[in-house]
Amino acid sequence: MSREKLVGQLVDVFRVYGYDGASLTNIAKATGVGKTNLYHYFPGGKQEMAEAALERVDLWLETSILANLNSKAKPIDKLQTMCEQVKQFFNEGHNSCLWAVLALGRSSNDLFHQQIGRSLCQWIEAIASVLEEAGLENRLAKYRAEDAVLRIQGALVLVRGLDRTEPFLRLMQTLPLELLKSDR
Known part of the structure; x- marks a missing residue:
């Protein structure tokens, strides 16, 4: 198995188990790679595995989200594309956010x-820049950008709690226009 494929599987393992719950036994079982071979790919052990998983999520952020938000497209198109990419990355809300899972873990x-x-x-600043480009003043743009990330994260939690993706999907559909409203 390639390291690249293994890192993709590690993202899923840490999304499910968090850092503390992702034992080497769980990781080996989920990836199909023996514990000894895991150390071949990641000599630094579980911490290096989690760092590689975070780097994969950061690469997604950079290539699928930030590159789009910094493009020359119209603000509404940038925000709609962002929401489509978020929807796809989180499997329409079925996948937890690795950042959230790891941020909530004690160790x-x-x-x-x-x-x-x-x-x-970086995500918040990129959204705020798009909103400023659309004519919102700096402070309001920053507030709405923070609110957007907050709502996305909250919707992911809600999906897990309710076992229904509709709230997340509804947010992904309505968020671009809500962010750009001038009367909000």
Whole structure:
């Protein structure tokens, strides 16, 4: 198995188990790679595996979200594309957010707090820039950008709690226009 494919599987393992719950036994079982071979790919053990998983999510953020939000497209198109990419990445709400899972874990928060915070700030700043480009003043744009990420994360939690994807899908449909409203 390639390291690339293994990292994709690790994202799923840490989404499900978090950092503390992702034992090497769980990781080996979920990936089909023996514990010894896991150390071949990741000599730094579980922490290196989680870092690789976070790097994969950061790569998604950079290539699928930030690149789009920084493009020359119209603001509404940028926001709609962002929501489509979010919907796809989170499997229409069925997948948890790795940032959220790791940020909530007691030991993983200490390990990954700065990396997760940096990624979330980049996302918020990129959304705010799009909203400023659309004519919103800086403070309102920043508020709405934070609110957008907050609502996306909350919708992912709601999907898990209700076992229904409709709230997440509804948000992905309505969020672009709501962010751009001038009377909000």
